Amino acid sequence: MNPHALHKLSYGIYVLSAMDQNMAYGCIINTAFQITSKPARIAVSCNRDNFTHQKILASGCFGLTVLSEQCESAVIGVLGYKSGRDTNKFAGLDWVSGPGLGVPLLPKMGMATFECKVVDKLEVGTHTLFIGEIAEAEITNASAAEMTYRFYHQVLKGVAPKNAPTYIESPDLQKSGELWLCPVCGFEYDPALGHEDFPPGTAFADLPEDWLCPVCGVDKESFLKG
Numbered sequence: 001m002n003p004h005a006l007h008k009l010s011y012g013i014y015v016l017s018a019m020d021q022n023m024a025y026g027c028i029i030n031t032a033f034q035i036t037s038k039p040a041r042i043a044v045s046c047n048r049d050n051f052t053h054q055k056i057l058a059s060g061c062f063g064l065t066v067l068s069e070q071c072e073s074a075v076i077g078v079l080g081y082k083s084g085r086d087t088n089k090f091a092g093l094d095w096v097s098g099p100g101l102g103v104p105l106l107p108k109m110g111m112a113t114f115e116c117k118v119v120d121k122l123e124v125g126t127h128t129l130f131i132g133e134i135a136e137a138e139i140t141n142a143s144a145a146e147m148t149y150r151f152y153h154q155v156l157k158g159v160a161p162k163n164a165p166t167y168i169e170s171p172d173l174q175k176s177g178e179l180w181l182c183p184v185c186g187f188e189y190d191p192a193l194g195h196e197d198f199p200p201g202t203a204f205a206d207l208p209e210d211w212l213c214p215v216c217g218v219d220k221e222s223f224l225k226g
């Protein structure tokens with residue numbers, strides 16, 4: 001089996017969220033899709049180890065925000081690489097409580113939001129497929145482009161972490177050449193290309209000491225040289 005064939009499946013990037021005792025929880029997922037239109041239902045695949053999983057079970061509801069290409073990669077870093085078990089991930093985020101079910105939503109970082117009531121679930125090994133009936137849905141930015149998994153990989157240079165269903169184990173994190181690799185999310189800093197405020201030709205050593213991985217927020221010191 002060539003596991004890279006799985007990368008040919010198309011996905012979007014979403015925030016799956018839940019509210020429990022007035023606290024917001026959530027994580028990044030790439031696995032959300034509509035199942036039926038009457039009644040309108042969508043499914044999401046959530047790893048059972050994710051804290052968000054616990055909170056969806058506890059509250060019986062979930063929120064889904066469709067992220068746009070304008071969403072800052074730091075948002076994906078916080079929601080996709082940290083756990084609500086250890087930190088309040090929503091503390092620094094511009095979120096609202098949905099008008100329908102009160103689930104946390106991120107309308108400014110996305111283009112559409114859904115509030116769903118869990119009506120069924122299917123345990124599939126490491127993950128649970130939650131089936132949600134849509135109670136409320138809004139378009140929050142009609143002109144934005146939705147963030148696809150391809151955009152996430154090719155433009156933001158992000159990779160799938162362990163709890164994503166699309167994760168593929170990489171035995172050789174160390175690569176040759178001048179690349180510097182984030183050990184958490186796999187972001188590659190290539191001095192020949194630079195990144196954002198740092199123009200092409202900026203050596204890794206010349207990045208400020210407080211520079212952080214633009215995808216997951218890991219500190220510069222943790223990066224591995226290829």
Ligand SMILES: Cc1cc2nc3c(=O)[nH]c(=O)nc-3n(C[C@H](O)[C@H](O)[C@H](O)COP(=O)(O)O)c2cc1C
Pocket residue numbers: 013026027028029030031045046047048049050051052053076079080081082083084085152158159160161163164165
């Ligand atoms: C691009 C990307 C896609 C992801 N897709 C999924 C997914 O489909 N399902 C899932 O359970 N976790 C997925 N994850 C992993 C969770 O976001 C991650 O494990 C998160 O830290 C869980 O946080 P929590 O413990 O607060 O719920 C994905 C992460 C990223 C960055």
